[in-house]
Amino acid sequence: MKILVVGGGGREHAIIKALKKSPRVTEIFAAPGNGGIAADAVCTGIGAKDLEGFTKFAQENAIDFAVVAPDDPLVLGAVDMLEAVGIPCFGPNKAAAILEGSKVFSKDLMKKYNIPTAEYNVFDDMEEALKYLQTAPIPTVVKADGLALGKGVTVAMTREEAVAAVKECMEDKVFGESGSHIVIEEFLTGPEVSVLSFTDGNVVIPMVSSMDHKRVGDGDVGPNTGGMGTVAPNPYYTEAVAKECMETIFLPTMKAMNAEGRTFKGCLYFGLMLTEKGPKVIEYNCRFGDPETQVVLPLLESDLLTVMEATAQGKLAETEVKFADKHACCVVLASNGYPKAYQSGYPITIPADLDAEVYVAGAKLDGDVLKTSGGRVLGVTAIGDTLEEAIEKAYAQAANVTFENAYCRRDIGARALRAKEEVK
Numbered sequence: 001m002k003i004l005v006v007g008g009g010g011r012e013h014a015i016i017k018a019l020k021k022s023p024r025v026t027e028i029f030a031a032p033g034n035g036g037i038a039a040d041a042v043c044t045g046i047g048a049k050d051l052e053g054f055t056k057f058a059q060e061n062a063i064d065f066a067v068v069a070p071d072d073p074l075v076l077g078a079v080d081m082l083e084a085v086g087i088p089c090f091g092p093n094k095a096a097a098i099l100e101g102s103k104v105f106s107k108d109l110m111k112k113y114n115i116p117t118a119e120y121n122v123f124d125d126m127e128e129a130l131k132y133l134q135t136a137p138i139p140t141v142v143k144a145d146g147l148a149l150g151k152g153v154t155v156a157m158t159r160e161e162a163v164a165a166v167k168e169c170m171e172d173k174v175f176g177e178s179g180s181h182i183v184i185e186e187f188l189t190g191p192e193v194s195v196l197s198f199t200d201g202n203v204v205i206p207m208v209s210s211m212d213h214k215r216v217g218d219g220d221v222g223p224n225t226g227g228m229g230t231v232a233p234n235p236y237y238t239e240a241v242a243k244e245c246m247e248t249i250f251l252p253t254m255k256a257m258n259a260e261g262r263t264f265k266g267c268l269y270f271g272l273m274l275t276e277k278g279p280k281v282i283e284y285n286c287r288f289g290d291p292e293t294q295v296v297l298p299l300l301e302s303d304l305l306t307v308m309e310a311t312a313q314g315k316l317a318e319t320e321v322k323f324a325d326k327h328a329c330c331v332v333l334a335s336n337g338y339p340k341a342y343q344s345g346y347p348i349t350i351p352a353d354l355d356a357e358v359y360v361a362g363a364k365l366d367g368d369v370l371k372t373s374g375g376r377v378l379g380v381t382a383i384g385d386t387l388e389e390a391i392e393k394a395y396a397q398a399a400n401v402t403f404e405n406a407y408c409r410r411d412i413g414a415r416a417l418r419a420k421e422e423v424k
Contacts, residue, residue: 001025001305004058004087005041006078007048007069008032010332010361010379011290015069015304016041017357018297022305031057035370036360036378048073055081063087067308071147074266074286075101090308092286096257096264100286103183104145113256115249116280120185126170129182133162139187144169146178151224153283155187190275191236191419192282194292197250197270198307200316201263204250208299208323209237210292211416216339218411225339226376229412230330231387232295235419236274245272245279253284265311294359294379295328329394329413330381335362336407338375346372346404356382356397372403387416 001024005016012030017040019025031054033043046053048070055078058066068078068091077094091097098105110117118141123129133140142165144152152175156162162184169179196207210232216222249270257264269285269292288296297304301322310319335342348370350358359381362374380398384390391413398408 001064002062003028003305004031004054004061004063004066005029005069006031006054006066006073008034008037008043009070009290010359010376011288011293012069013037013040013359013361014293014297014357015067015288017359018300018304019067022303024305029057029061029063034360035363035365035373036358038365049076051076051078051081054078055085055087058082058087059085065090065305065309067091069287071097071100071285071287075147079266088309088312090266090312092264092266092268095262096266097286098262099257099264099268099284101147102145103143103283104181106284107183107185109256109260110281113252113259115252115256116278118186118188118280118282120183122181122183124181126166129166129170129184130163132184133159133166136162136184137186138162141185141187142166142169143183143185144175144179145181145183146175148175148178151175152178188273188275188280188282190273193234193237193241193272193274193279194289195237195245195250195270195272196288196292196296197268198311198316198321199254199268200265200311200314201254201258202314203316204246204254204268205316205321206242206246206250207296207321208232209234209242210289210295211236211419212289212292213409213412213415216334216409218409220415223339225334227291228332228334228409229379230291230295231391231413231416232292232299232328235387235416235423238423241274241279245270249279249281265314290361291330291332291359291379294330294357294381298328298357298381298383299323299326324383326383326385327387327390328381328383329387329390330359330379331394331398331408331412332376332379333398333401333403333406333408334376335372335374336405338407342375343405344372344374348372348377348403349401351400354380354397354400356380356394358401372405377403377406387413387420391417
C-alpha cells in the first residue's frame with residue numbers, strides 16, 4: 001500500500017517509522033516531510049496546510065491511505081477533502097476536529113454533557129473580560145479560542161498577567177482571529193497526564209499514558225516550549241485512575257460528539273489533570289501529541305496501519321491494539337536559545353549504530369548533509385524494562401547525537417521517578 005502522511009515534524013517521523021513496520025506498506029510519502037524524514041519516506045515538499053496540493057498529489061500518485069497528523073489541516077477539513085476524492089483517511093473530519101479547533105466549543109460540550117473540567121467564562125468583548133478579571137480568583141488561565149500553534153494559553157499567576165494575556169489576545173491580536181473569543185477558566189492543581197486514544201465513534205481504546213515536560217529548563221522553569229521530552233507510561237495514571245477516566249471522561253466525550261452529530265474518528269488526545277476532586281480535562285487535541293507520540297508509538301506492538309484502517313472503518317472493536325509492558329523516554333535536543341532566539345544551520349551527526357530511535361523535527365538536507373533548521377531539532381527515544389533503564393539509556397544514546405549549539409534538559413523523567421514513590 002502507498003501511504004501519505006501529512007505533516008513535517010517529530011510526531012510525523014514517529015508515525016512514519018511505525019507505519020514502515022507494516023508488511024503491507026510499500027511506499028510512504030510525506031507532505032511536506034523534513035530532512036530527517038527523508039531517510040524513511042519520500043518528502044513531497046507540499047505544505048501541511050496546502051489541502052488542494054496534497055489532495056491532488058494523492059490522486060495523481062494513487063495513494064491508498066492517508067494520515068493527517070497536524071491540527072491545522074484537520075481543522076481546515078483535510079480529511080473531508082481527501083475522502084471526497086475516494087482516499088481513506090486516519091483523522092477526524094472538520095466537524096469533529098472542532099473539539100480542538102475551538103476551546104469555546106469544547107468547554108461548552110463538557111458543560112452540556114457533565115464531563116469534568118475547570119469552571120470557565122467565555123468573552124468576545126475585551127472590556128467585559130477585563131471587568132471580570134477585577135474580581136476573578138487568581139491564579140487563572142486565559143485561553144485563545146482557536147488554534148495558536150500551542151501558544152494561546154497563559155497561566156496567569158497575578159491579576160496583571162491575566163490582564164496582559166487578555167489584551168495580547170483581544171487587542172494586540174497576537175494570535176490573529178484565534179484570540180477574538182477567549183476562555184478565562186479556573187486554575188486547577190495536580191499531576192498532569194496525557195492520554196492518546198484511538199476512537200472510531202463506537203469504542204475508545206486508550207494508548208499508553210505519558211508525561212510531558214513543557215518548560216525549557218531543568219526543574220520545570222523558564223518559558224513553555226513545544227515539549228522538551230516525555231516518558232511513558234505516566235506513574236500517576238494508575239489502573240484506578242484509568243477506570244475513572246474511561247467512565248467519566250473518555251466514553252462520555254465520544255458519546256457527546258456522537259450526540260452532536262460530530263462523530264470523532266482518529267486519535268483523540270486527552271490532556272488531564274488529576275485534581276483532589278478527581279480527573280478533569282484541561283484540553284482536547286484532535287490528533288497525536290508531540291512529543292508524546294515519540295514515546296507511545298515505539299511501545300505499540302500491533303500493526304499501526306491495521307489499527308488506523310480499523311479506526312477509519314469503525315471496526316476497532318474487532319481489532320487488537322497491544323502495547324509492550326515496557327517504559328520509554330524521549331529526550332529532545334534543541335537549539336540553544338529555544339524557544340526564543342537561536343542559531344541554526346549546523347550539521348547533525350547521528351551514529352548509524354545508535355541503540356535508540358531518532359525522530360527528526362527541525363532539520364533540513366543541504367545536499368547530503370542533515371542540518372539544524374528549527375528550535376526543537378530531534379528527539380532520542382529509548383525503551384527499557386524499567387523507567388530508570390529507559391531514562392538512563394535515552395540520555396546515554398542522546399550523548400552520541402551531536403550538533404553545534406545543542407541543548408537538552410537533564411531531568412526528563414525525574415518527576416516520574418518521584419511519582420513512582422508517591423503512588424506506591
